[in-house]
Amino acid sequence: MLTSLRLRWRALWKRRQLERDLEDELAFHLAMREERRGETSRRGFGNVGLVKEDLRDQWTFRAVETFWRDLRYAARMLRRSPGFTLVAILSLAIGIGANTAIFSVVDAIVLKSLPVRNPEELRIVLWTGERPFDSHSGYNTDTRSGIRVSSSFPYETYQQFAASVPQFSDLMGFASSQVTVIAGAESHYADAELVTGNFFSGLGVTPLGGRTLTPEDDRPGAAPVAMISYRYWERRLGLKPEAIGRMIFVNGQPVTIIGVVPPAFLGVQPGAAPDLFLPMALVGVLGDRWHDLHDGDTAWVQIMGRLRPGANDQQAMAGLGAVMQRNSLASKRRREGKKDPWRPVLEEGAGGIQMLRDGATPSLLVLSSVVGLVLLIACANLANLLLARGVARRREIAVRLSIGAGRWRLIRQLLTESLLLAGFGGGLGLALAAPLSRVVVNVAGGAQQLILDVHLDSRALLFTAAVALVTALLFGLMPAFRATRVDLTPALKEGAGGGLGSSPQLRVSRLLIAGQVALSTLLLAGAGLFVRTLINLSSVDPGFQARQLLIFNVDGSRSGYQGDKLVGLYERIREKVAAIPGVRAATLSGVALISGSMSSNTITVPGYKGKNGQSPDTYTMLVGRHFLATMGIPLIAGRDLGEQDRRKAPRVAVVNETFARNYFAGQNPVGRIFYFDDGKNPPPESQVEIVGMCKDAKYDWLKNDAPPTTYLSYLQSNMAWGMTYELRTALPPMAIAGAVQRAVAEIDRNVPVAEMRTQEEQIRMTLGTERMFAGVVGSFGVIAALLAAIGLYGVMAYNVTRRTNEIGIRLALGAGRGDVQWMVLRESLWMVAAGLALTKLVQQTLYGVKPNDPASFVAAGALMVVVAAIAAWIPARRAARVDPMRALRCE
Amino acid sequence: MLVLKALARGPLHGYDVAEHILAWSGDVLKVEEGALYPALHRLELRGLLASEWGVSANNRRAKYYRLTAAGKKQLAAESSEWARLSGAVARVMEV
Numbered sequence: 001m002l003t004s005l006r007l008r009w010r011a012l013w014k015r016r017q018l019e020r021d022l023e024d025e026l027a028f029h030l031a032m033r034e035e036r037r038g039e040t041s042r043r044g045f046g047n048v049g050l051v052k053e054d055l056r057d058q059w060t061f062r063a064v065e066t067f068w069r070d071l072r073y074a075a076r077m078l079r080r081s082p083g084f085t086l087v088a089i090l091s092l093a094i095g096i097g098a099n100t101a102i103f104s105v106v107d108a109i110v111l112k113s114l115p116v117r118n119p120e121e122l123r124i125v126l127w128t129g130e131r132p133f134d135s136h137s138g139y140n141t142d143t144r145s146g147i148r149v150s151s152s153f154p155y156e157t158y159q160q161f162a163a164s165v166p167q168f169s170d171l172m173g174f175a176s177s178q179v180t181v182i183a184g185a186e187s188h189y190a191d192a193e194l195v196t197g198n199f200f201s202g203l204g205v206t207p208l209g210g211r212t213l214t215p216e217d218d219r220p221g222a223a224p225v226a227m228i229s230y231r232y233w234e235r236r237l238g239l240k241p242e243a244i245g246r247m248i249f250v251n252g253q254p255v256t257i258i259g260v261v262p263p264a265f266l267g268v269q270p271g272a273a274p275d276l277f278l279p280m281a282l283v284g285v286l287g288d289r290w291h292d293l294h295d296g297d298t299a300w301v302q303i304m305g306r307l308r309p310g311a312n313d314q315q316a317m318a319g320l321g322a323v324m325q326r327n328s329l330a331s332k333r334r335r336e337g338k339k340d341p342w343r344p345v346l347e348e349g350a351g352g353i354q355m356l357r358d359g360a361t362p363s364l365l366v367l368s369s370v371v372g373l374v375l376l377i378a379c380a381n382l383a384n385l386l387l388a389r390g391v392a393r394r395r396e397i398a399v400r401l402s403i404g405a406g407r408w409r410l411i412r413q414l415l416t417e418s419l420l421l422a423g424f425g426g427g428l429g430l431a432l433a434a435p436l437s438r439v440v441v442n443v444a445g446g447a448q449q450l451i452l453d454v455h456l457d458s459r460a461l462l463f464t465a466a467v468a469l470v471t472a473l474l475f476g477l478m479p480a481f482r483a484t485r486v487d488l489t490p491a492l493k494e495g496a497g498g499g500l501g502s503s504p505q506l507r508v509s510r511l512l513i514a515g516q517v518a519l520s521t522l523l524l525a526g527a528g529l530f531v532r533t534l535i536n537l538s539s540v541d542p543g544f545q546a547r548q549l550l551i552f553n554v555d556g557s558r559s560g561y562q563g564d565k566l567v568g569l570y571e572r573i574r575e576k577v578a579a580i581p582g583v584r585a586a587t588l589s590g591v592a593l594i595s596g597s598m599s600s601n602t603i604t605v606p607g608y609k610g611k612n613g614q615s616p617d618t619y620t621m622l623v624g625r626h627f628l629a630t631m632g633i634p635l636i637a638g639r640d641l642g643e644q645d646r647r648k649a650p651r652v653a654v655v656n657e658t659f660a661r662n663y664f665a666g667q668n669p670v671g672r673i674f675y676f677d678d679g680k681n682p683p684p685e686s687q688v689e690i691v692g693m694c695k696d697a698k699y700d701w702l703k704n705d706a707p708p709t710t711y712l713s714y715l716q717s718n719m720a721w722g723m724t725y726e727l728r729t730a731l732p733p734m735a736i737a738g739a740v741q742r743a744v745a746e747i748d749r750n751v752p753v754a755e756m757r758t759q760e761e762q763i764r765m766t767l768g769t770e771r772m773f774a775g776v777v778g779s780f781g782v783i784a785a786l787l788a789a790i791g792l793y794g795v796m797a798y799n800v801t802r803r804t805n806e807i808g809i810r811l812a813l814g815a816g817r818g819d820v821q822w823m824v825l826r827e828s829l830w831m832v833a834a835g836l837a838l839t840k841l842v843q844q845t846l847y848g849v850k851p852n853d854p855a856s857f858v859a860a861g862a863l864m865v866v867v868a869a870i871a872a873w874i875p876a877r878r879a880a881r882v883d884p885m886r887a888l889r890c891e
Numbered sequence: 892m893l894v895l896k897a898l899a900r901g902p903l904h905g906y907d908v909a910e911h912i913l914a915w916s917g918d919v920l921k922v923e924e925g926a927l928y929p930a931l932h933r934l935e936l937r938g939l940l941a942s943e944w945g946v947s948a949n950n951r952r953a954k955y956y957r958l959t960a961a962g963k964k965q966l967a968a969e970s971s972e973w974a975r976l977s978g979a980v981a982r983v984m985e986v
Contacts, residue, residue, distance in 0.1 A: 003938030021944075023906060025954045026928065028947070032906035035926075035949065047925070058936060108933045 011059045022055050069210045070416035074504030077417060085116060088382050091787050092425025095375035096467050097432030102368045102431065102633035105440045106461045108270065113350040115264040117204025125303040125320060126151050129342035133299045149345045152299040157327055162305065165319035170202030170304035173301050174268065175291055180558035182249040183236060187752040193267055193274035194283055194291065202306055210259025218279040222381035224255040232275035250278065251286045252560040268304060269353040297331065304349050313346050320344035325585030366441060370523065371547050372779050375471065375520050377784045380512045382475040384483040387509050388798045390483030397483055410514055411480045418476025426468030430456060441775065444597030490838065509795045510831050516791055517835025521785035521860045527778035542594060542704060545632030548758035549731035551592050551738060555722025559750045567715060570723055574624060576743045587630040590622035590714065592724040594763045598700040604679040605663045615678045616663055619699050619707045624713035628654065628694050637693030638670035645713040654692035659708035669693055701766060734760045753845045776832060785864060789871035796828055796875040808884045817880040828872030831838050836861050892973060894930060895939065895958060895966040902946060905931060927946035931956060939965050
């Protein structure tokens with residue numbers, strides 16, 4: 001078998017020699033016959049040509065040879081109709097490219113394993129149970145089993161796990177943190193991942209340069225070191241090799257860069273790519289309030305383990321469970337949760353921590369159905385064009401069939417053509433996929449920025465090839481079968497014209513057109529839906545004056561400021577920026593409005609019973625003085641928060657109308673009190689007096705109604721983190737951005753200003769998803785409509801050519817040109833109407849009827865009719881211009 | 892088998908293979924010439940024969956076939972199988 005392949009392979013490259021050898025060998029034999037036996041005739045030898053054919057077949061790869069020949073023939077045929085080829089390849093490229101782009105993103109988020117050693121051995125350690133901690137970070141999700149799980153543990157528990165669960169060869173702990181970095185003269189915020197010393201060795205990630213963190217670096221008192229990501233190295237340190245060994249300041253602490261992480265490794269959470277990796281032991285030094293190594297009641301360490309070969313999940317769960325049980329005995333809170341005890345949950349860790357899976361999946365689902373539809377439309381379109389070609393080539397095919405070509409042989413030939421088209425389409429699609437995938441990443445991420453390792457690798461290549469192949473079969477198979485099912489005699493007799501009326505081909509074509517119209521309308525209507533949402537949202541009144549507002553973030557807590565000093569810093573900055581010419585007023589708040597961030601608290605309102613025993617809650621916003629006045633949120637009763645509301649003064653709050661409506665039955669709440677506590681007997685220090693009521697203003701999202709909101713003076717709370725400043729300006733806001741930067745730098749060069757933007761930009765950013773969706777779905781809708789129009793045009797143009805005779809007769813019998821034109825148009829419009837009717841059906845199966853916006857559908861339908869009418873008008877005009885004499889003479 | 896046997900004594904060209912078989916069988920087994928070459932080529936592709944171009948006795952370019960190691964093994968296997976089979980047939984016929 002192998003010998004045969006080798007010999008035939010060699011023969012493949014020496015075709016001419018093989019031919020000559022066969023020739024010579026047989027000639028020699030015949031010569032010998034003549035010489036020895038004197039036989040000149042070839043009687044008794046058989047058909048020399050046939051023998052030669054037989055030998056040649058033995059020596060060559062017949063399938064490959066025919067395929068090659070078919071391919072060349074197909075290329076010739078395609079070159080003969082460049083218009084058709086161009087349309088076909090372009091529409092396929094768009095369809096396939098879009099699908100590849102989506103695939104590569106889905107692959108990066110959901111399917112791909114982390115670029116680490118044996119990722120299938122990794123497990124994520126989670127827990128479930130009844131509120132075992134005062135506070136915990138990390139994600140909550142409903143896993144397949146439907147239980148609520150959380151991903152963070154106290155550091156203490158991590159250590160207990162690491163010491164006494166032998167089923168894991170390595171247990172890695174990590175936690176995300178925002179830090180301020182000063183590198184040289186420049187300071188900026190960066191995303192840091194605090195990791196245990198065995199993080200890199202346990203995962204099996206080797207450094208691109210320098211060395212990785214080791215357990216020695218993660219000891220208290222060890223020299224502070226950091227690894228940096230490739231992206232950070234590129235963006236902030238210019239890829240300079242001398243960056244390794246350099247000292248930077250992280251939250252004011254000197255830290256030495258010891259190595260660079262390879263570009264493929266973006267941390268263990270797809271989408272969130274840390275800039276720095278710091279040993280967990282540094283947590284105390286960095287002054288991170290949330291992350292405390294010694295607090296057994298605050299959970300913040302996420303854990304990933306590598307299962308020892310031979311150990312299974314049950315054993316590991318048992319080991320973890322035993323530790324957690326012992327740990328629970330030491331905690332009152334955890335002892336109480338008897339009914340729903342604190343216990344471990346294990347999840348596959350090969351794909352990393354999937355915080356994105358839930359967030360991005362709906363967007364990706366919508367996008368992939370959209371691109372799937374586009375590809376389907378492209379297929380239908382091509383099938384249609386090929387059908388028309390098949391009819392046009394009937395004579396050719398009939399001739400080939402009649403001189404003995406097998407039907408299968410012809411189908412193979414036609415499919416080769418489809419394959420060639422799909423191949424070109426796929427190749428071009430691949431080129432389109434790279435930029436498209438970047439768009440997809442933006443759409444999928446929405447407001448948050450995703451950093452993904454999306455590049456077209458071998459998997460994407462394979463996917464594209466598979467899609468192209470399936471596509472080729474999808475659009476090529478049916479036309480190929482139809483084209484070769486020819487009744488020979490009439491086909492050979494016929495000229496280019498052909499009979500009257502409709503053939504089965506045409507029926508299928510019409511059906512395909514109707515289908516295309518249906519799908520395109522669906523896409524256009526979907527785009528309309530997004531556009532309407534966008535318009536609705538843009539015209540929503542946020543409840544405050546968004547114009548002429550400059551906002552920026554400052555976080556002094558990461559530059560060594562704490563407590564009163566931090567508040568002092570924030571007040572100094574406020575005074576300084578308020579004095580900048582062009583600034584009318586300056587204030588600050590815990591988070592920016594309409595930024596998607598919020599904080600909420602459970603409260604107790606004396607006299608308020610609550611619905612079905614649920615404690616009331618309120619969104620809270622920590623604000624500086626005159627926040628309401630600066631933002632333009634109108635006060636209805638009482639007063640704004642001002643300079644009198646200091647730390648030592650009684651705690652006061654301003655609430656919004658919804659708060660008053662919900663908890664005080666709409667009465668004036670000024671002078672009333674409530675408590676920031678969920679208990680029956682709230683401690684007196686949690687008491688707050690309401691001093692004012694303001695109108696409702698949107699808080700986190702434009703699309704959400706204003707929640708019950710409490711505005712509190714930040715001076716009166718234990719604020720220990722970053723703030724957002726809001727400046728009401730007389731000038732265009734960005735014009736004073738430079739002055740703001742300088743003012744803050746004059747106070748402390750090491751406190752960076754981040755995310756300088758206008759409030760309007762901030763709002764626009766939160767609409768990014770809607771905007772992108774409208775754009776993407778809309779452009780695909782237009783492409784789809786265009787394809788449908790091309791298909792319609794093709795079918796009608798072909799139809800008019802076929803029916804030249806009939807039209808000639810009609811004209812000769814006295815039909816007006818307008819009548820003929822209308823006849824053709826009417827036929828097209830019927831197809832469109834059928835398509836629109838079909839839309840209803842498709843829509844129900846695809847989306848479960850929910851987004852049923854009649855206006856969008858009517859608009860999309862109308863647009864489709866217009867496009868179709870234009871497409872049909874050209875052939876209709878041509879039909880009307882038929883010269884009856886010439887048409888009849890054709891016969 | 893006959894072709895392999897014919898080549899067992901040394902390299903031959905196609906015409907001689909046919910001649911040899913005819914001669915050795917006492918003119919009983921006449922090889923169909925049209926079928927001979929496909930058979931030779933099939934054996935060559937199976938690796939049982941190797942071929943090279945040489946010059947024949949009458950100064951013509953001719954393709955010579957010879958047995959390969961695999962061919963010799965195949966011939967041995969086939970001839971013992973044949974001996975077994977023909978012996979069996981002969982015994983049956985003697986009964």
